[in-house]
Amino acid sequence: MSETASTPVLLRGQSLECSRDDRRLFSNLSFELKAAQVLQIEGANGSGKTSLLRILCGLRTPDAGQVYWQGENIARAREDYYSNMVYIGHLPCIKGDLNVLENVRALLDTRSKTLADEHIAAALQQVGLAAYEDVAGKALSSGQRRRILLAFLLLADARLWILDEPLTALDMQGVVLMESMLLAHRAGGGSVIFTTHHGMQLGCEMSSLSLGTASVEARA
Amino acid sequence: MFRAIWAWIQRFSSPKYFFDMSGKLVPWFAIAAALIGVYGLYLGLFVAPTDYQQGESYRIIYIHVPAAWMSLFIYVVMAVSAAIGLIWQIRLADMVASASAPIGASFTFIALVTGSLWGKPMWGTYWVWDARLTSELILLFLYFGYMALQSAIEDQRTADKASGLLAIVGVVNIPIIHYSVEWWNTLHQGATVARIGKPSIDINMLVPLLLMALAFKLFYVAVVLVRARNEVLFRDRSRRWVREIIEKL
Amino acid sequence: MLRAFYHLLLRDLRLALRSRHELINPLIFFVLVVTLFPLAITPSEALLQKMAPGVIWVSALLAVLLSLDRLFRQDYEDGSLDQLMLSPNPLVILVLAKVCAHWLLTGLPLVLIAPLLAVFMSVPDAALPALLYSLLLGTPVLSLIGAIGVSLTVAVNRGGVLLSLIVLPLYIPVLIFGANTIDVASDGLSVRGQLLFLGAVLALAASLAPIATAAALRITASR
Numbered sequence: 001m002s003e004t005a006s007t008p009v010l011l012r013g014q015s016l017e018c019s020r021d022d023r024r025l026f027s028n029l030s031f032e033l034k035a036a037q038v039l040q041i042e043g044a045n046g047s048g049k050t051s052l053l054r055i056l057c058g059l060r061t062p063d064a065g066q067v068y069w070q071g072e073n074i075a076r077a078r079e080d081y082y083s084n085m086v087y088i089g090h091l092p093c094i095k096g097d098l099n100v101l102e103n104v105r106a107l108l109d110t111r112s113k114t115l116a117d118e119h120i121a122a123a124l125q126q127v128g129l130a131a132y133e134d135v136a137g138k139a140l141s142s143g144q145r146r147r148i149l150l151a152f153l154l155l156a157d158a159r160l161w162i163l164d165e166p167l168t169a170l171d172m173q174g175v176v177l178m179e180s181m182l183l184a185h186r187a188g189g190g191s192v193i194f195t196t197h198h199g200m201q202l203g204c205e206m207s208s209l210s211l212g213t214a215s216v217e218a219r220a
Numbered sequence: 221m222f223r224a225i226w227a228w229i230q231r232f233s234s235p236k237y238f239f240d241m242s243g244k245l246v247p248w249f250a251i252a253a254a255l256i257g258v259y260g261l262y263l264g265l266f267v268a269p270t271d272y273q274q275g276e277s278y279r280i281i282y283i284h285v286p287a288a289w290m291s292l293f294i295y296v297v298m299a300v301s302a303a304i305g306l307i308w309q310i311r312l313a314d315m316v317a318s319a320s321a322p323i324g325a326s327f328t329f330i331a332l333v334t335g336s337l338w339g340k341p342m343w344g345t346y347w348v349w350d351a352r353l354t355s356e357l358i359l360l361f362l363y364f365g366y367m368a369l370q371s372a373i374e375d376q377r378t379a380d381k382a383s384g385l386l387a388i389v390g391v392v393n394i395p396i397i398h399y400s401v402e403w404w405n406t407l408h409q410g411a412t413v414a415r416i417g418k419p420s421i422d423i424n425m426l427v428p429l430l431l432m433a434l435a436f437k438l439f440y441v442a443v444v445l446v447r448a449r450n451e452v453l454f455r456d457r458s459r460r461w462v463r464e465i466i467e468k469l
Numbered sequence: 470m471l472r473a474f475y476h477l478l479l480r481d482l483r484l485a486l487r488s489r490h491e492l493i494n495p496l497i498f499f500v501l502v503v504t505l506f507p508l509a510i511t512p513s514e515a516l517l518q519k520m521a522p523g524v525i526w527v528s529a530l531l532a533v534l535l536s537l538d539r540l541f542r543q544d545y546e547d548g549s550l551d552q553l554m555l556s557p558n559p560l561v562i563l564v565l566a567k568v569c570a571h572w573l574l575t576g577l578p579l580v581l582i583a584p585l586l587a588v589f590m591s592v593p594d595a596a597l598p599a600l601l602y603s604l605l606l607g608t609p610v611l612s613l614i615g616a617i618g619v620s621l622t623v624a625v626n627r628g629g630v631l632l633s634l635i636v637l638p639l640y641i642p643v644l645i646f647g648a649n650t651i652d653v654a655s656d657g658l659s660v661r662g663q664l665l666f667l668g669a670v671l672a673l674a675a676s677l678a679p680i681a682t683a684a685a686l687r688i689t690a691s692r
Contacts, residue, residue, distance in 0.1 A: 054691065059551060059555070059691050060692065079557045082556060082557040083557040087551065087555055091546075093549050095547070095549070097487040097488060098480075098483070098484065098487075102480075102483070105476075109476035109480070110473060110553055110555075110558065111557060112470070112556075112557065358638050358641060362638050364634060368631055368634055368635070369622070369631065372622070372628065373689070378624075378688060378689060378691070382621050385681065385685050389617055393638075393639050400642035401641070403645070404645045404649070
């Protein structure tokens, strides 16, 4: 699937700058993300990957620069941006006292999405949690908790996925699942930004951004 | 035209420009504060007539009242600077706000101490729960809360914004607190508490009071500029222009 | 938007009721602290009656203060707070939902147990309605204002004392009028003015505090 010049730009970062504890993590960082594009952000620990993602989400303000969603500054287009975007960070976001089904519903409720039980059950089936619907969050392993988040991703119906180290805590099957989800999302026209310690091969064309050098290149 | 004004504001509020400008201004404010303060004190302590009710001991109001005015004035300045810093992202405004807090707290403390010293000859006791003193005490706690929040948050920008928001919340609450305390005070008038009435004040007493108020304001400006300069040097310590200044010392 | 409010409220209630032991603590604290006063000073009925409004109100204040941490702590630590801040629904509405849940779980039980404490402190029967009304109007304000303090200190380690320092001065107007309501009612006089003031403060807090809380969360919970 090739990108033409006429494909609309979904997300654009312009001259972004961020420091932590007097150390400049990155400056004058700019990039563009189009529909059906995957952007991989690489960097060693502490290079600012998480900070960059949080800036792109609008959770954190950059020291300089702006982020634009479909041409509008995200600080102003918050509702539109957040309706079309999902962020999954390091933390599990799972409530120990709620069961799997309730956890998925809680995550969807903040996006004002109410879905029928069968719909959710199908997603849980896909991520391998079909038998765990009634199990409380605190009884699950960390890998199983991440799968709840995968089910949430499937059901959230968002154009842009922003994922911080999406393979965390996943076993081999989980990794395969995640990768197939990413490919399917892209095939459906969605975009992904994710971070990783080391390069990940997805079997599709990916753009890459390395923090520490802040250069953007296209890579297959 | 707005663009021109905005550009001027941004130039003026750049830390380096502020540092250079304020260096020249501080001596003027300090000298003016000292001169007016000395004159005001002279008038207040020696020239103003003796109060027919309270004798000589009333003269402490020449410190107490301006200090109390300043404690409130500085808090408002703090809140306004914080609002400017939050809305327009001007770092200098944040620095002025955090530089002002200890000064405001000190004035509040002075107002409390002088008020208490005044209380001894007036009411025979060092502390009375009178409306103004109680309000000042609560104001002191508001200052402490601001300063505690500032120092508890590690990241400087987050600390500034968070305590700035607290200052704005505080400023909205101050009238409510003031009114509540006033009202509370009217309920609990003991026989030993002489309500400090507001008779028309003799002009010879008013002039030193206003002069002291002016002197305190000038003093505040001088001190806040000095403290803000320190803030600028500290926060921008990794910048080259700061290193050059430090190396020159 | 209303749906998100409603669901978040239910979620918080459901979570709290599944760890019920946490809810009882502030209540027991409330009763315990009130009990300390007759023990520390004197069980003389006349004196207890004079002290009652203040003692009950200060204890309620401290009980609410103790329970405030649970408002955002869990969400901050497990990452749910991020998801709330990334919701297309206005954060102000979501904050309001959480504060409502907090009051239902903390403030309302205090109101319900207050009659017991009125008996402990020899509050005359005539003043009982005033006691309940003042707490009913006042405790939501405590939750609302407390939420501002919690949102400012959510990222601070062991920020409990800092929270108290920030929030207690802001509680003082409610304390003054709340305690006075009971005091005046004990003398058999009308408390209409006091209750109107408390109502006004509640209206002000309900409209402004969630905005301040949401703004504070976006400032402090960004890392």
